[in-house]
Amino acid sequence: MSWHVPEATLRAYSDGRAGDADAWSVEAHLVECERCRHAVGGPSTDAIVSAARPAALPPQGRVRRAGRWRGAVLLTASGPAARTAWLVAAVVVLALAVAMDTTWESRGFAWLTLVAPLLPVAGVATAYGSGLDEPGEIVASTPAGGLRLLLWRTLAVLAVSVPAALLAGVWAGSPAVWLLPALGLTAVTLAVGSVTGLGPAAVAVGLGWAAAVAGPSVGEHASGPLLAPDAVTVWIPLTLAAAATVVLNQHRFAHLRRPSREA
Amino acid sequence: MTITSTHVDVRDLVVRYRRRTALNGLDLRLGAGVHGLLGPNGAGKTTLMRVLATVVRPASGGVTVLDGDVTGDARLRQVRRRLGYLPQQFGYYPRFTVREFVEYFAWLKEVPRDRIPAAVDRAIERAGLLDRADERLKRLSGGMLRRAGIAQAIVNDPDVLLLDEPTAGLDPEQRVDFRELLRVLGVDACVLVSTHLVEDVAAACADVTLLHEGRAVFRGTPAELAARGAGGDGDSPIERGYTAVLRAARSA
Amino acid sequence: MTAGEGSDDELLRRIGSGDRAAFEAFYDRNAAWLAVRIRRRCGDADLTADVLQETFLAVWRAAGSYAGAGQSGGWLWSIATRRLIDAHRRRAVRAVVVGELDDDRGHAAAPSAEDEVLAGTYDAELATALDRLSPELRAVLQATVLDGLTVRETALLLDVPEGTVKSRAVRARRQLREALS
Incomplete structure (x- = not known):
């Protein structure tokens, strides 16, 4: 992927300051682009991210892929x-x-x-x-x-x-x-x-x-x-x-x- | 002409089993929310569930589920994708695990393939069976089996959910959890719950329909049913209302 | 798009085989953007944290079923949307005594080619067109097109009847088409 979200736009989005149209653009891009996805974040999300981190992971269970057959x-x-x-x-x-x-x-x-x-x-x-x-x-x-x-x-x-x-x-x-x-x-x-x-x-x-x-x-x-x-x-x-x-x-x-x- | 579409629209429904008439001119309209279906054995509760689940066809009358006429074949498949059904008794393939059982019905309900594993996981979680997800069905207790049945019923996020005696076999704590789930499901889906446990209705349902000999003899809120209680027997106001309405219907 | 060693796909594969360290790494990379995106849709920090945690627990359990190549973002978001809607359902139960909803019922229409374009690309012209829509219309378009929600789920998220969602979606598309043509 050649295009990436400009740093300033990404910061504004991370802090919840981006307008709807900009946010739309960023979100459509983030789903596709790992690099920009990982660059989101900052002081405004730190609290939520650390509060939501699962403390203990339960057993996983036998989940199978939904293959063609x-x-x-x-x-x-x-x-x-x-x-x-x-x-x-x-x-x-x-x-x-x-x-x-x-x-x-x-x-x-x-x-x-x-x-x-x-x-x-x-x-x-x-x-x-x-x-x-x-x-x-x-x-x-x-x-x-x-x-x-x-x-x-x-x-x-x-x-x-x-x-x-x-x-x-x-x-x-x-x-x-x-x-x-x-x-x-x-x-x-x-x-x-x-x-x-x-x-x-x-x-x-x-x-x-x-x-x-x-x-x-x-x-x-x-x-x-x-x-x-x-x-x-x-x-x-x-x-x-x-x-x-x-x-x-x-x-x-x-x-x-x-x-x-x-x- | 005003078209107000509802989830379920039943008009003058008649169903006969050989010579016995199970439903005799029933009218019922249901929107989103949790609806209780009460009535003595043989009143036609299970028959109504089976007609709405598109398992049996009525002898006469109109049945519209999710804007599709289910007495014909044209819209049947689309409607069925958006149905959830838990019969009173259901068999299972004993060697399937809970996860395989729910997954099996996700495939049968034509849930998009890439969504199936996550949908199965979520349905099992909502039914409270995550810790038993990989256990074979034949090793589960009655209450857990019932919850596996609930998980398969909700795996496709149905718009119309039909639950026939869903609390049978659940212990009191599980029933409280289940009522909570019912309320959540009823926020944006039409949930019809048939039960003989009047307190389940009082706790979770927005309105109640009481069937007697294939007809609806009462439709209203649980409070309205309780208000009919003068002259009825029972331990709670709603039980007294239930018996009083039935008594009046029998003598009519 | 990165692939191979250290990519999200690779992490998901390792999570699928029970690698807790891989899960921590995946969380560190993806929790923040998901948190921002969820918060934009519910505006409540506590609810966002709940949805975020449920989503990642589901990821931990279901990672073994992920078979995509470079689609982990969409996969993660599709799990998160279901949890977000579930959270709204729970909130609706707490907030309101159940009332009879007698509105128009519908379900997701298959995404049109127009929707695919809207969801996938973006340019200045589209930005201007989106900006001209009223916030109500934009919200409906965002939920149904960008977030991939059904009409029923959108109605729940925005707390409006399904019939309103449908008519707003039609209006939003018409205005957008006019602005872009």
Whole structure:
């Protein structure tokens, strides 16, 4: 900074003698300029400065910077994917599926294929407005408490459950044909949930998926048409349509669905 | 036409839960200051709080908060940024510390990012919890938890602050501190406090609204309520006024 | 602007990690200008000392969150303004028995480009224009533009209704624009 407040002006300001226009100029400059800031002061401020000096400094506490990602971290950390109970349940379900698959391999019915895409669906169903979202009542009164929070939590659920299911699949030696359906079903759950509420939506999607997978599997084929390689032409448009529905219906996430408690 | 905008303007508000009518044609206008909300259980206090907090939508009637119609979606987000809400019961994520809990709501209320740490610090200080700021919520007593709830409610310097039974669980000393905070908050914000503790109202509120079966049956200063006390029961003049007004409303 | 060793940024970083000596140094450098600036707005030495102390205690606790580069002046002032307004709130409680305020409510409008210019630069022309404003208009402009207060906070600081703050701000800007054009 090349310009600095003239010494005389600074003295007048320090002693409270500066006019409003001069003071304005000085104050606008001081915020930007360390050198001039440190030059303010004098007999008229000494008393206040020494009276206000904190005698004892309390412990500081763990204050964090409000970085770009801090909000996202807090929003996801409050969701189910960051909870031990939810993680344990997901791992147990995956382990069971793998165990069933390795035990009854010959039957041609892939439990992992049935279960893996439903994990994120279950996570989404419990992510928002459910019993697991304890401060939901307060959250519902905040501007970012609707779809934005839900999407962060959905992302967290996917980030946890998809790799877990992939690992289980690699370990059990089964192909990850369920990857696309996992995304598609999650999107459909959100879309249907915008109308019916997430709980019922998740149940409907789960039953539908079970029927689609288990139905054709009764025969010889290990997977139904929805898992065939060319099913991409079904899943991608379905996912996009579901995403569009969510966006169009976003105001529906702005209020609590159930009028739950009363008094 | 004169437009005198107020913080909260409720007209002919009706809210139904299935077949029960919780609020039945309520009218209420509130400006800055601390307003007490009294009434027996089931009178509709919590329902009114939830409607004003934009958590539930009314069946019919007009609700304007901070010049925004909150029965629609258009102004909802702007209004919510300037709201503070402490429900009677609130859950919390047990592994969050007090600071993280308040910070979480600062983000949800879209407080400008660079202001969040200082705003969180100030809210916790005002709620009197600085020495416990980094303690996990699950380790706090009921009274401290309530103060953590108050801190999150005021973190965005709300223009409308809704506190449902905020003194529940506070010990007498904490209640005195809290009333002092209420008076300070009420200087330039609209603070609506629902309580069943009549002495809280007498000590901190500029005016009182008494609800009975979903309607306002009294609106006035605590002194005016106390003046209605002839024929009522209770230990203090204001309690006698409270019971007398209710008795009159029931027999009407 | 100084950076690196010994700058306010560097001191704040050290305060953030619990360095008491750095806090003392930061206080010695910044208490005086903050005291002058606060005193100009409340005119009361005791209140100024209270606000100053609360501000620096908040700085001690929150220094770990400071992430700016050369913005410590603005950061410090933004903490101080909230404390200044809180002090006014407390004083209002003590002074007046709570009365019904039935005035126009509003909140901070986003600063316009014009405001940014006003807050950041300064020249002789602007000085003359500011000098021609009435003290009431100048005070509103100072609070909302220079100090970054909301309408609600300005009303509290100047002890006038919010509606008055808004109409004065409009008038002040119009007069300023006319004087500068």
